[in-house]
Amino acid sequence: MTLEYLRDPGAGPAAPDAAAVASLAAAAGNLRVLDAGVASCRACPRLVTWREQVATDRRAAFADQRYWGRPVPGFGPEDAPIGILGLAPAAHGGNRTGRMFTGDRSGDWLYAALFRAGLANQPTSISADDGLELERTRIMAAVRCAPPDNKPSTVERDTCRPWLDRELALLRPSLRVIVVLGGFGWAALWPSLRTLGVRTPAPRPQFGHGVEVALPDAGLTVLGCYHVSQQNTFTGRLTEPMLDAVFTRALALTETPEVR
Numbered sequence: 001m002t003l004e005y006l007r008d009p010g011a012g013p014a015a016p017d018a019a020a021v022a023s024l025a026a027a028a029g030n031l032r033v034l035d036a037g038v039a040s041c042r043a044c045p046r047l048v049t050w051r052e053q054v055a056t057d058r059r060a061a062f063a064d065q066r067y068w069g070r071p072v073p074g075f076g077p078e079d080a081p082i083g084i085l086g087l088a089p090a091a092h093g094g095n096r097t098g099r100m101f102t103g104d105r106s107g108d109w110l111y112a113a114l115f116r117a118g119l120a121n122q123p124t125s126i127s128a129d130d131g132l133e134l135e136r137t138r139i140m141a142a143v144r145c146a147p148p149d150n151k152p153s154t155v156e157r158d159t160c161r162p163w164l165d166r167e168l169a170l171l172r173p174s175l176r177v178i179v180v181l182g183g184f185g186w187a188a189l190w191p192s193l194r195t196l197g198v199r200t201p202a203p204r205p206q207f208g209h210g211v212e213v214a215l216p217d218a219g220l221t222v223l224g225c226y227h228v229s230q231q232n233t234f235t236g237r238l239t240e241p242m243l244d245a246v247f248t249r250a251l252a253l254t255e256t257p258e259v260r
Helices: 018-027 031-039 045-057 105-116 154-171 183-195 240-254
Strands: 082-086 137-141 177-181 212-215 220-225
Touching: 018 031, 018 154, 031 154, 082 154, 082 183, 082 240, 105 240, 137 154, 154 183, 177 183, 177 240, 183 220, 220 240
Parallel strands: 082 137, 082 177, 177 220
Antiparallel strands: 212 220
């Protein structure tokens, strides 16, 4: 998949505030237009300042590299039946490379698992031009800018939500399964589903690894998965077999008869 927003990062109008995000997201007729809008967004002052500061200061190991330093759009085909929802780009990962979960250890885990599942053509994701392609899978985030301490505020999450709302709406004809990495993404997903008119359980289902929530009226299933953060993978809270089992289940669910 060609990352068009990387070719022309100025192609989308820059959303200066939450109202503009909502307007531009709603008007995006396809994912290419949406990605360009995301990549140009400037609606959250704290996040804009942080992501650009990181891109200027840089980590010593990447001092010779030019950082992306912008919001990071989703990655994957426009007709994906599997969606993966994370928290936000990493300061020296996606914020550096311009692609979700690329250039950091969380990405090492995620893309290796996708490769083992047959959902990626290679097990590594180093840079946006490394030849990686996803099969039947699109990766998204609840917040599109790298946040300080990896902790977006609720206001920043809600300001960014129209991008996710529209991305899910554009994927809706093919989307069958959403794998949610971590509790933050889990909390962010349910309002977006309701915006799409999906009837969701009340109260909201509790997040947990392996939790499965069927939404039969919408032909969707939501799967919970511990985030591929170093905090989880280094401690053994999340293991490769656990991660593989989630994607095995996601693939199986795409083969079940669709109910709407």
